[in-house]
Amino acid sequence: MGEFELIRKLILPLAGETRSAAVLLGPGDDCAIQRLPAGHDLVFSVDTLVEGRHFPVGYHPRHLGWRSLAVAASDLAAMGAEPACFSLALTLPESSQDWLGEFCQGLGEAARAFGLSLAGGDTTRGPLTLSLQVHGTVPAGQALRRSGAGVDQLICVSGTLGEAGAALDYLSVLQPSEPVRQLLTRYHRPQPRLALGQALRSRATAAIDVSDGLMADLEHILSASGIGADLDASSLPISPALRELAGDRAVALALTAGDDYELCLTMAQDDWQQLPDAVQAELTVIGRTRAQSGIDVNGLPPDTTLPATGYDHFGAQP
Amino acid sequence: MGEFELIRKLILPLAGETRSAAVLLGPGDDCAIQRLPAGHDLVFSVDTLVEGRHFPVGYHPRHLGWRSLAVAASDLAAMGAEPACFSLALTLPESSQDWLGEFCQGLGEAARAFGLSLAGGDTTRGPLTLSLQVHGTVPAGQALRRSGAGVDQLICVSGTLGEAGAALDYLSVLQPSEPVRQLLTRYHRPQPRLALGQALRSRATAAIDVSDGLMADLEHILSASGIGADLDASSLPISPALRELAGDRAVALALTAGDDYELCLTMAQDDWQQLPDAVQAELTVIGRTRAQSGIDVNGLPPDTTLPATGYDHFGAQP
Structure with a gap:
């Protein structure tokens, strides 16, 4: 069996296992076919991950499979979309059956967890690079965008911040303590x-x-909404694990570290009060929007230094 | 200006220049949004091109821009889809403004020629690799598939065959003759x-x-239709340029060389006779389907040898 025959043998079953009614035709023809619910728009995003740049060289293939789909699916979450399907463009150096099996396992776990059906893709030989494009649907006109924030609205985030970024210091720890394990899970x-x-x-x-x-x-x-923000450092949602491990650095990590894949959003005060309890429980109010551009962070611990801007996101939409 | 700032500055205008009503939201948010005509399905395909594998190292960036979109769009043609939009996942080593400018020019020419609007993408640093995903639409249930061919139907191809493959021998010719130029155009x-x-x-x-x-x-x-075929070598559409340059090899090239991006299709005899003249004029009947699997080629020139199978298409949908 040739290597690419093997890849197909390992990856193609994922299309069957994750099959959904939205995918009329999966891998194996010139194109895949997706049927959208009537009155819905298609929402899609592509993310590329390059070995040594977006994940460490030698990164565990099962984590890579999960993480690559999770990162892409997070863009659907930010639009308020229902997940439908995805395509995988996989460029691989020579790789072992073990590596491929683990990768497919992680990818399959994520696909099932997120409700994303493998609909198509391409496999080529070359330096390890993955491009995943995720497809979701939203009722026409209801997608969440970056540009709709108004002045004097609440700024909220989901979950807790800073853990995945802090985990980078512990990726090579062989026997992690419980708080370290918690951070690593956020990253992987x-x-x-x-x-x-x-x-x-x-x-x-x-x-x-x-x-x-x-x-x-x-x-x-x-910037998309033409406004600014005041944040309250003491309101930032920081887990006990991060406080324990990062100490005084926890606030700076919560403000600037990446890879958490939580949602950040704005909302009118009235709408906040009418949120279902279960939704409100997932969110923390961390500040307010204002007319003047820029971000001011109030209540920073002494000696906290923040970079002028965050990580340079050249991975943004071109 | 940072390099990725430059890339965005060069690529993003393509989104505006190629904008269509189908794209409600282009690059710059977490996702792009596409609206399909009512009663239509989404048809999509992703193709990855790796330098040194799918195009020569040092390949002209303007040709690369055109070719990468044309190759992807050809999958839409094979499904009978109307082109809508595309996303570009571009992994780049350090590159000059000249290179990027030429690449964008070729890509833009193709996008306008094919009616494909740049809707989103991702740009990353790494070995030169492109993944393009093209989106089209078809009236529900009307997409052409590989699996619908019946026994005793006509096998047709569009245009002429073998020229792009033959062009590979001439890629480095500095002052090509007219027939060589014709072959090179088919490739580029x-x-x-x-x-x-x-x-x-x-x-x-x-x-x-x-x-x-x-x-x-x-x-x-x-194989998708569970049948076989008899082909007539003397019917193969071969251009005068290829006959002149390839001589006795022309038939083998027409049968086995890749990169032509013509359509190959099957059709009932009755439907052939009712085709509009303009459509029939673009097609050549080259054989008939049969119940017995495999392909027999009748009337091959003496000493023609064909590989047991064509080029191993590991680039197929995984």
Whole structure:
């Protein structure tokens, strides 16, 4: 069996296992065919991951499989979209059956967890690079965008921040303590906030996922909406694990570290009060929008220094 | 200006220049949004091109821009789809402004020629690799597939075959003769048969684009449909330029060389006779399907040897 025959043998079953009614025709023809619910728009995003740049050389293939789909699916969450299917463009050096098996296992776990059906793709030989394009649907006109935030609205984030970024210091730890394990899980197995994103449709005025760091990503909302923000450092949601491990650095990590894949959003005060309890429980109010551009962070611990801007997100949409 | 700032500055205008009503939201948010015509399905395909594997190292960036989109769009033609938009995942080593400018020019020419709007993408640093995903639409249920061919139907191809493959021998010729120039144009500037594909909806019983060579691609139709074929070598459409340059090798090239991006399709005899003249004029009947699997080629010139199968298409959908 040739190597690419083997790849097909390992990857193709994922298309069957994750099959959904939305995919009329999966891999194996010139194109895949997706049918959208009537009155819905297609929402899609592509993310490329290059070995040694977006994940460490020698990164565990099972984590890579999960993580690559989670990162892409997080963009669907930020639009309030329901997940439908994805395509995988996989460029591979020579690789072992073990590596491929583990990769497919992680990818399959993520596909099933997120409700994304493998619909098509391409496999080529070359330096390890993955491009995943995820497809979701939203009722026409209801997608959350970055540009809808108004002045004097609440700024909220989901979950807790800074853990995935802090995990980078512990990637090579062989016997992690419990708090370290918690950070590493945030890095290796990000959980895109798909249900939350859908619940925020027609409630949030703007949304983005936190991939590059809270300040950098919030800045995308603010500049797209032509406004600014005041943040309250003491309100930032920081886990006990991060406080224990990072100490005084926890606030800076929460503000600037990437890879958390939480949602950051804006919402009118009235809409916040009418949120279902279960949705409110997933969110923390961390500040308010204002007319003047820029971001001011109040209540920073002494000696905290923040970079002028967050991580340079050249991975953005071209 | 940072390099990735420059890339965005050069690529992003393409989104505006190629904007269509189908794209509600282009690059710059977490996702792009596409609206489909009511009663239509989404048809999509992704193709990855790796430098040194799918195009020569140092390949002219303007040709690369055109070719990469044309190759992807050809999959839409094979489904009978109307082109809508595309995404570009571009992994780049350090590159000059000249290179990027030329690449964008070729890509833009192709996008306008094919009616494909740049809707989104991702730009990353790494070894030169492109993944383009093209989106088209078809009236629900009318997409052409590989699996619909019946027994005793006509096998047709569009245009002429073998020229792009023959061009590989001339890529480094500095002052090409007129017939060589014609071959090189077929290689550098493939023309996906988009209008023809749409005209064949509800007429052709199966279709595929000739990317890997006629026999290899026809075999995909035949195996998906559970049948075989008899081809007539003397019917193969071969251009005067290829006859002049390749002599006795022309027939073998027409049967096995890739990169032509013509359509190969099957059709009932009755439907052939009712084709509009303009559509018939673009096609050549080269054989008939049969119940017995495999492909027999009748009337081969003496001493013609064909490989047992065509080029190993590991670039197929995984």
